[in-house]
Amino acid sequence: QVEQFARFLDRLKGIQEPNSDGTLLDRTMVLFGSGMGNANxxxxxxxxxxxxxxxxxxxxxxxxxxxTRQRVPLSNLYVSMLQQFGLEVDTFSQSTGTLPGLETV
Known part of the structure; x- marks a missing residue:
């Protein structure tokens, strides 16, 4: 699965956006993960x-x-992503804010 994910990202990175210096990957958010932190x-x-x-x-x-700090809900990542999309949201589900340390370019 990770190899397919990497190939997908490479394809997005290889497509130049018209009238832009960026690629399709620059304008696309791709989230990959698991629903379990510990399968056992x-x-x-x-x-x-x-x-x-x-x-x-x-x-x-x-x-x-x-x-080392209060547990950070995954929904904080979703708030950060939604704000990057341009939506004016401060909460999503059980979020406590945005994801600390995640910065835009």
Whole structure:
């Protein structure tokens, strides 16, 4: 699945946007992840997700461990994505704000 995801991203990156310096990937947000953080215990804590494209700064691993700060809901990522789409939203589901550390280009 990850190899197919990478191929998909490569294809988006290879398509130049008309009248723009960017690619289709620059204008597309692609979220890839799992519904389980730990398959043995079937928990939905610490979910692994990958966000590509969409005008965000990428190239780093971001970790939000519960031991060092308050647990960050995944819905905070959705709020950040919706705001990047241009929607004026402050909450989504059980969000507590936007995802800390996620920056736009």
């Amino acid at each position: 215990s079937h928990t939905n804590n610490d979910l692994p997700v990958i966000l590509a494209g969409g005008g965000f700064r990428h190239g780093e691993f971001m970790d939000y461990p519960a031991e």
